[in-house]
Amino acid sequence: MSKKNDIRLLRINYLRGPNMWTYRPVLEVWLDLGELEDYPSNLLPGFNDRLTTALPALIEHHCGVGERGGFIERLRDGTWMGHVLEHIVIELLNLAGMPTGFGQTRATSQRGVYRMVFRARDEQVARAALAEGHALLMATINAEAFDVPAAVARVRDKLDDCYLGPSTAAIVAAATDRRIPHIRLNDGNLVQLGHGQRQRRIWTAETDMTSAIAEGIASDKDLTKSLLKAVGVPVPAGREIKTAAEAWEAAQDVGLPVVVKPSDGNHGRGVTLDIQTEADCEAAFKLADAHGSSVLVESYIRGNEHRLLVVGGQVVAAARGEAAWVHGDGRQTVAQLVDSQINVDPRRGLTEDFPLNRVRIAEDGVILLDLQRQGLTPDSVPEAGRQVLIQRNGNVAIDCTSEVHPEVAHAVSLAARTVGLDIAGVDLVTEDIGKPLAETGGAIVEVNAGPGLLMHLKPAGGAPQPVGQAIIDHLFAEDESGRIPIVGVAGSRGGHQITRLVAWLLHLNGRHVGLACKDGLFLGTRRVEKRNSARWDAAHRLLMNRGVNAVVVENDAASILRDGLAYDRAAVGVVTDLDGIAALAEFDVQDGDQLYKVLRTQIDVVLSDGASVLHAAHARLVDMAELSDGEVVFYAEDGALEAILHHRDRGGRAVFLRGGAAVLAQGPAETPGANIEALLRRFGSAAVDAATLLAAVAAAWALGISPELIAAGLDTFVPELHLA
Numbered sequence: 001m002s003k004k005n006d007i008r009l010l011r012i013n014y015l016r017g018p019n020m021w022t023y024r025p026v027l028e029v030w031l032d033l034g035e036l037e038d039y040p041s042n043l044l045p046g047f048n049d050r051l052t053t054a055l056p057a058l059i060e061h062h063c064g065v066g067e068r069g070g071f072i073e074r075l076r077d078g079t080w081m082g083h084v085l086e087h088i089v090i091e092l093l094n095l096a097g098m099p100t101g102f103g104q105t106r107a108t109s110q111r112g113v114y115r116m117v118f119r120a121r122d123e124q125v126a127r128a129a130l131a132e133g134h135a136l137l138m139a140t141i142n143a144e145a146f147d148v149p150a151a152v153a154r155v156r157d158k159l160d161d162c163y164l165g166p167s168t169a170a171i172v173a174a175a176t177d178r179r180i181p182h183i184r185l186n187d188g189n190l191v192q193l194g195h196g197q198r199q200r201r202i203w204t205a206e207t208d209m210t211s212a213i214a215e216g217i218a219s220d221k222d223l224t225k226s227l228l229k230a231v232g233v234p235v236p237a238g239r240e241i242k243t244a245a246e247a248w249e250a251a252q253d254v255g256l257p258v259v260v261k262p263s264d265g266n267h268g269r270g271v272t273l274d275i276q277t278e279a280d281c282e283a284a285f286k287l288a289d290a291h292g293s294s295v296l297v298e299s300y301i302r303g304n305e306h307r308l309l310v311v312g313g314q315v316v317a318a319a320r321g322e323a324a325w326v327h328g329d330g331r332q333t334v335a336q337l338v339d340s341q342i343n344v345d346p347r348r349g350l351t352e353d354f355p356l357n358r359v360r361i362a363e364d365g366v367i368l369l370d371l372q373r374q375g376l377t378p379d380s381v382p383e384a385g386r387q388v389l390i391q392r393n394g395n396v397a398i399d400c401t402s403e404v405h406p407e408v409a410h411a412v413s414l415a416a417r418t419v420g421l422d423i424a425g426v427d428l429v430t431e432d433i434g435k436p437l438a439e440t441g442g443a444i445v446e447v448n449a450g451p452g453l454l455m456h457l458k459p460a461g462g463a464p465q466p467v468g469q470a471i472i473d474h475l476f477a478e479d480e481s482g483r484i485p486i487v488g489v490a491g492s493r494g495g496h497q498i499t500r501l502v503a504w505l506l507h508l509n510g511r512h513v514g515l516a517c518k519d520g521l522f523l524g525t526r527r528v529e530k531r532n533s534a535r536w537d538a539a540h541r542l543l544m545n546r547g548v549n550a551v552v553v554e555n556d557a558a559s560i561l562r563d564g565l566a567y568d569r570a571a572v573g574v575v576t577d578l579d580g581i582a583a584l585a586e587f588d589v590q591d592g593d594q595l596y597k598v599l600r601t602q603i604d605v606v607l608s609d610g611a612s613v614l615h616a617a618h619a620r621l622v623d624m625a626e627l628s629d630g631e632v633v634f635y636a637e638d639g640a641l642e643a644i645l646h647h648r649d650r651g652g653r654a655v656f657l658r659g660g661a662a663v664l665a666q667g668p669a670e671t672p673g674a675n676i677e678a679l680l681r682r683f684g685s686a687a688v689d690a691a692t693l694l695a696a697v698a699a700a701w702a703l704g705i706s707p708e709l710i711a712a713g714l715d716t717f718v719p720e721l722h723l724a
Contacts, residue, residue, distance in 0.1 A: 003142050004039070007081060007134065008032040010113065014123040016536060017564035018605050020598045022102055025564065026117040027126040030108070033081050036141070037112035042078035050140045051075070051084070054148050055091050063087070080105075081137065082114035089118050089126075089133035096155035097353075098125060098163070108588045115588070121163070128158040160351065165189050167204050167453035170468035178472060180482040181568050183544060193475065194482020195567070196542070197512070197549040200475045205423050206450040207475060214420030215449040221263045221296055224419060224447050233415050234443045238298030247285040248278045250297035257300040259445075260284035262292020272366055273392045274300050280373055287365045301443045303431035307396045308404065309456060309467055310416040310424045312474035315409040317456040317465035318433065321396035324359065325389055328382025334371060335361055335378040338390060347397075347460045355460040356395045367391060397455045399462025400433055407436040415444050423471065425451025483607075485511075486543075486567050487552045487699055490602035491576030492583075494692030495534065495554040497683075497719075498574060501696035502703075503552045505713040509705050514542030517554035523547065536563035543567060556580070557598045561587040565601060572702045573602040573628075574613040574695055578620055596620055606630045611702035613695060616643040616654070635698040637690050639663060655698040657690055662697045664707050671707045673697060674714040683719045 011030035019026065041047055052058055052072065061071035071087050086103040093100040103118035120126030132151040139146035164172060168189040172182050175193050183192040189204045201208040206215075217223055222240045229235050240263055241250050251258040260281060261271040270291030272284035281297075288295045305321040326337035338359050342348070348356040361367050361378045370389055371377060382388050408430070416424035430442025437443065456465045476482055487502050489495045496518040503515040507524060515522035516538040521529035523545070529538070534554040542551045543566065555565060557580060578595050589595055603612045603624050612628035614621045616636040622643040625632040632652060634644050639656030647654055651667040660677035663670050676693050693714070700710050 004036055004138075005034050006138055007036060007085070008034065009130075009134065012127065012130070013562070014120065014126070015117075015564040016123075017566055018568060018601050019560060019564035020601055021104055021117045022119070023568065023604065024102070025120050025123075026102070027120040027123065027130065028115060028117045029085075029130060031082055031085070031114055031116060033112045033114065036081045040078035040080050041075045041084060044141060046143065047141060048072075048075045050143065051088075054136065054140060054146065055088065057094065058087060058091055061087055061090070080114070081141070082116045085133055085137050086116050086118055088137055089129050092129045092133050092136075092152060092155055093118075093125070095152045096125075096129070096159055098122075098159055109590060110588075122159070124162045125155065125159050129155050162187070164191070165204060166353075166457060168202065170453055170457050171202055171205075171471050172468075174466070174468035174472040175482075177469070178476070178481070179569075180472065180476060183540070185544070192544060193472075194484075195486070195544075196484040196514070196551065197546060198480070198482050198484055199544075199546065200482065202471070202475075204450055205425075205453055205471065207422060207471070209422045209475070210449065211420045211422075217419050218421060218424070218447050218449040219264050221261075221446060222294075227418050228415050228444060228447070231414060231418050233411050233418065234437050236298040236301055236443045236445060238296055240294050240296055241285075242294065244282040244285040247295065247297050248281045251275065251281050254297060254299045259296075259298045259300050260288050261296050261298070262288045263294040263296050264292045270366065272369055280369070283369055283372070287369060290365075298445070301429040301441065301445070303429045303440065303442055305396055305445075306400070306428050306430065306433055307451070307455060308409075308412045308426045308428065309451060309453070309465075309470075310413055310421070310426055311467070311470045312422060313413050313417055314470075315404060315412055316401075316470040317467050318399070318401045318404050319396045319455045319459060319462075320398045320400045320433065322398060323389065324391040325387050326382075328384055328386035328388060330381065330384035333379050333381050334376055334388060334390075337382070337388070342390065355397045355455065355458045359390060361390075395455070395460065396427075397460040399456070399459040399465065401456075401463075401465055403434045405434050405436055407438075408433055408442075411437060411444065415447050419447045421447065421449055422474065423451065424448060483569070483571075484548065485550045485571040485703060486569070487550075487572045487574070487703070488555055488565065488567070488570045488602050488605070489553070489574040489576070489695075489699070490555045490557070490560065490599050491574075491578075492556060492580030493577050494688060494695070495556065495576065497688050497692050498576070498696045498699065499552045499554045501693070501714070501717060502699045503550075504717050505696070505700040505705055505710060506550045506552065506703065508709060508713045508716075509703075511550040512548050514545055514548035514551045516542055516552075535559055536566045539566035555602060557584055557589070557595060558587070560598050560601050561589070565605060567605070569605050569607050569610075570602070571607060571610040572613060572699050573606040573610070574699050575599050575602055575621055575624060576615050576692070576695055577618060592620065596624070600624055600627055603627045613698045613702055615691060615695065616641050616647075617691070619643075631702070633698045633702050635691070635694040637694065639665070653698075653701070655694050655701065657694065662694060662710075664697070664701055664710075673707045674711040676714075679714050679717070682717075688719075 013028045015026050063071035083105040086105045090100045100119045105116040193200045225235045241247050257274045257276045270288040307319050309317040326341045348358045412426045425448040427446040428444045430440045453467050456467045489498045499517040503513045506513045516533040518532050518534045520527045521533040539553040606612050608629045610630040613633045616634035635655040637657045644654045653666045662673035664673050
């Protein structure tokens with residue numbers, strides 16, 4: 001078989017919010033199969049075997065068949081290469097550690113051109129997986145060699161570069177479980193939870209409730225000790241020193257053995273334990289001095305190091321460290337013994353995916369010093385049977401949450417409160433955390449701001465702890481979701497007028513409103529940008545704004561197709577019509593059924609306690625009502641429409657026109673409302689129609705605004721207010 005030409009990727013578009021494909025972000029790829037349009041998988045000799053050999057886990061892909069092996073069945077029956085590329089990319093993401101289950105491939109109106117989408121939590125990672133998948137597919141088609149493990153490694157490297165760290169990811173996942181929305185604010189771990197005025201922010205395990213003063217105190221170990229001692233928390237005796245000579249003098253004053261450590265270091269760097277000689281003290285001082293601005297000498301507390309996580313004044317997790325030893329065999333060096341007896345542990349590695357760190361002797365001055373104190377170097381060959389201490393307290397990663405004595409928990413909580421941290425990692429040393437510190441002679445040695453959570457999420461031993469959930473419960477009360485009312489208006493008719501009216505009525509109802517529509521970007525009654533702001537980025541900015549507690553957004557079909565929605569869920573979703581197909585040629589939307597799939601996105605995201613507002617004069621929009629998780633409110637000029645009468649018979653709400661005024665009806669009950677004819681006259685050249693005004697009335701009513709305020713608000717609305 002002759003070599004096949006490359007599949008061309010015509011367009012790559014990241015849909016950042018809910019879209020016509022799914023509720024979640026996806027990467028949408030337009031691709032041209034070229035000559036491969038005539039070669040489905042069953043017409044390429046050997047292709048299926050080569051592909052399943054390269055990616056054997058494809059057997060797990062259900063595909064449209066709905067069961068294990070479904071995609072393999074499609075391959076055997078014959079499927080086109082766009083569909084195959086979709087599954088290759090999904091599998092590469094799975095192998096790289098970003099599990100992905102969603103993908104779709106659909107033909108366009110042009111022969112050989114397809115739209116392929118797949119779930120994409122991060123755009124850059126998705127693009128990397130697409131590039132590798134494309135290369136793998138073409139190599140497989142043409143029976144060329146391809147290094148799958150190397151491709152997976154490249155995708156994983158991009159994932160490590162771009163994705164949230166494990167601590168932040170755990171908190172975000174806990175927020176998602178409670179349906180609290182999140183927005184990533186930088187390329188690192190700064191994340192907004194919730195929207196507008198109800199948002200909270202985290203930066204790994206620090207929150208916007210974390211005091212800068214408390215952080216400053218925690219970074220000064222000597223100051224921390226003095227404050228803890230003042231409130232009765234047991235701490236080791238010691239003092240801050242400046243020279244090696246002072247270190248030995250302080251050690252003798254404190255009483256041997258001692259600990260020498262930097263005053264503002266972290267992660268145990270430069271900390272030397274159980275020092276008993278002047279020479280060791282001098283060496284430990286030099287090591288500590290290289291890791292901090294000053295050095296502390298403290299009494300040595302016997303026992304294992306423990307890390308307890310305090311959230312909102314409560315101990316929510318605890319982990320214990322253990323000493324690491326090797327046993328000499330008379331043949332291997334210390335460095336070789338470390339690799340063969342310690343680093344061989346599959347729980348050890350160099351990334352945050354591993355609960356235990358790989359021991360790297362040559363790079364750890366504390367280990368080198370401890371070896372020196374035992375008369376050894378990394379190249380020494382210990383005699384058979386000799387035990388060699390490598391780390392006095394290895395990674396603190398053995399869960400012991402259930403063992404913590406209540407009095408220990410009280411002391412640790414008091415320590416965090418004394419420093420002033422809402423989230424703290426408290427380090428203590430004790431021989432038995434199941435007994436009060438007074439019995440064991442234990443003491444709290446450090447209080448840390450911004451503690452890592454990995455030891456509690458993926459302990460080397462024991463059960464993982466739900467620390468992400470604890471932090472979310474600390475930030476948000478049980479009945480809080482972090483959400484503010486969001487109103488989305490979709491369609492091609494009167495969207496900017498509807499959104500402006502709804503924003504005005506919300507303003508009169510006491511809300512601080514952000515508005516993004518074709519007339520501009522508004523904060524309250526002030527227009528801050530004059531350009532067309534019916535765009536994803538404009539709406540997204542409003543959700544980030546701490547000054548707003550309601551957001552109104554105009555979404556036309558093109559913006560949904562180009563970016564998706566800027567929000568995951570809405571309190572009210574309005575769809576006005578299914579017109580405007582002519583303007584959507586670039587998206588290959590050519591009929592009402594296709595446009596229906598686009599605009600239904602606005603209804604798909606309505607909250608269960610929200611409402612969908614639909615124009616009852618359009619039969620397809622009446623059908624859209626069944627997609628709403630929330631209430632449905634119909635509107636139309638004609639209140640005698642069958643859809644409205646049937647809806648009212650079932651107790652539903654509707655808004656219609658009678659005698660020039662809006663009527664707000666629920667079941668048989670009717671309330672007269674705003675003077676629509678008067679407002680039509682005031683709009684004048686804006687040429688707004690009655691249906692548009694009724695849509696605004698229905699949306700405001702769905703938001704809980706009273707009919708009386710709606711009527712008064714429309715009477716006072718000035719169409720030209722923001723347009724000068």
